[in-house]
Amino acid sequence: MAAPQLIQDDDDDDDAVRLHVEANVTTANPDTPPPRLANGTPTRHASSSFSPPATEKHPERGGLSGLLKQNQLIRSLSGGLRRHCDYVKIAVPEDERADLLPAEWWKTGVAFLYALFILFFTTVIITVVHERVPDKSVSPPLPDKFFDYVDRVPWAFTVTEVNGLILVGLWLVQLLALKHKAIVGRRCFFLIGTLYMYRCVTMYITTLPVPGKHMVCAPKLYNDSTGKIWRILRLISGGGLSLTGSHLMCGDFLYSGHTVMLTLSYLFIQEYSPRWMWWYRWFCWSLSASGVVCILVAHEHYSIDVVIGYIATTRTFWWYHTMANTHALRQAPNNFLSRTWWNPVFHFLERNVQTEVPVVFSLPVTLPSSCRQRYRIVEGVGREE
Incomplete structure (x- = not known):
């Protein structure tokens, strides 16, 4: 029997991760014996390696525990996706700022x-x-x-x-x-x-x-x-x-x-x-x-x-x-x-000062280009961490 389930991860406020999970659940009737071959050996199915769960006596408890396990798996997957997600940084170009405060x-x-x-x-x-x-x-x-x-x-x-x-x-x-x-x-x-x-x-x-x-x-x-x-x-x-x-x-x-x-x-x-x-x-x-x-x-x-x-x-x-x-x-x-x-x-x-001058401090001496490049590399590594 196929049962589609839609699970939404509520931990991510910005991007909801929607996953469709299909589980094929095969239940065997304990009263019906498995079919036998001509030599009397019973057939082995892939599902026969699973022992009957102890929750068969309590089907509601078994369904709840399975649902919890699936939620944990989905949460771990969504957390991994968020950690490896690439963020896009949108910044105001320096040229536009320079135009406002030349x-x-x-x-x-x-x-x-x-x-x-x-x-x-x-x-x-x-x-x-x-x-x-x-x-x-x-x-x-x-x-x-x-x-x-x-x-x-x-x-x-x-x-x-x-x-x-x-x-x-x-x-x-x-x-x-x-x-x-x-x-x-x-x-x-x-x-x-x-x-x-x-x-x-x-x-x-x-x-x-x-x-x-x-x-x-x-x-x-x-x-x-x-x-x-x-x-x-x-x-x-x-x-x-x-x-x-x-x-x-x-x-x-x-x-x-x-x-x-x-x-x-x-x-x-x-x-x-x-x-x-x-x-x-x-x-x-x-x-x-x-x-x-x-x-x-x-x-x-x-x-x-x-x-x-x-x-x-x-x-x-x-x-x-x-x-x-x-x-x-x-x-x-x-x-x-x-x-x-x-x-x-x-x-x-x-005439060309188009906005209020902010109180921003900077080094009085401009750093060489090599020093600025190293600073940007260190700053980028620090942000990735």
């Missing part, structure tokens, strides 16, 4: 030259403004509410510059480790150049007196052009820091350049670091916040210098990244952010 290093170079020129121009403006700063005996420091409540701490400004150097160093290391460092780099260079250009304007149009009697300003040179050039070169070589002894000129108060660098470094570190590095973000925020406070504690800038520096830095950073990350705003007719003067420059830098 490096365009030449644009990064243009942004770097822009920032470099503005920083050099800032030193020129500081030298010019220094000649216009009124003498302390003629124009005493302006009243400042923060100075009324907090006395000056001489070493506080050193803390500010040390914190700034640490933050800038951390950001440079993080920038080199980013995969899309070309895009992020030109954003950083453009914002640095723009903020310091704003600072040149505010310093030049309004010259404030020194904020404290403790400040020592270099003597004025008036028409000595050669001396002014040497001062510009000295200021550039020392990075404009008091730690290096290169910054002895006064007048660059409105607004604070130290506030710009402390705030901008933290904003970039926060924006382009993964969320799980919360401890790193808090550490950088503490460096930035304490550095800004120490500027006021040292009485090196008026409170208005720090406030305007913070507002200008944060708003420019947020405006730029809102435009960069929200592509619908770029061509929107009612987008007021597009009315900024730097909107054409923004389109030049961000």
Whole structure:
């Protein structure tokens, strides 16, 4: 008797293995003796090698045990098929990703030259403004509410510059480790150049007196052009820091350049670091916040210098990244952010960036082709295992 059975393996959620099993079951009637030949020897069938199962007395129990054995056999076969199955990996081509986030290093170079020129121009403006700063005996420091409540701490400004150097160093290391460092780099260079250009304007149009009697300003040179050039070169070589002894000129108060660098470094570190590095973000925020406070504690800038520096830095950073990350705003007719003067420059830098820049880290140095091939082979063997 032939009995078709359809058994489905429920262990595989994706691909159901359907097998048709046909079993020929031959039962012999114990009451009917086997046929005999002429010499009286009974005939031997292939099925006679099987002894009558003990479950004949209980046919239901024997059928259940047979069904269980068949299920185990089918499960083992389906498990073997799954282990030897070839998986097809579908990945997004690298060319398509590159089209969405092109490096365009030449644009990064243009942004770097822009920032470099503005920083050099800032030193020129500081030298010019220094000649216009009124003498302390003629124009005493302006009243400042923060100075009324907090006395000056001489070493506080050193803390500010040390914190700034640490933050800038951390950001440079993080920038080199980013995969899309070309895009992020030109954003950083453009914002640095723009903020310091704003600072040149505010310093030049309004010259404030020194904020404290403790400040020592270099003597004025008036028409000595050669001396002014040497001062510009000295200021550039020392990075404009008091730690290096290169910054002895006064007048660059409105607004604070130290506030710009402390705030901008933290904003970039926060924006382009993964969320799980919360401890790193808090550490950088503490460096930035304490550095800004120490500027006021040292009485090196008026409170208005720090406030305007913070507002200008944060708003420019947020405006730029809102435009960069929200592509619908770029061509929107009612987008007021597009009315900024730097909107054409923004389109030049961000025209081909079609998606938000992900926070992905990679080696700053490209590996040789032989090393990349070995890495792919090892990675493939590891996946097969």
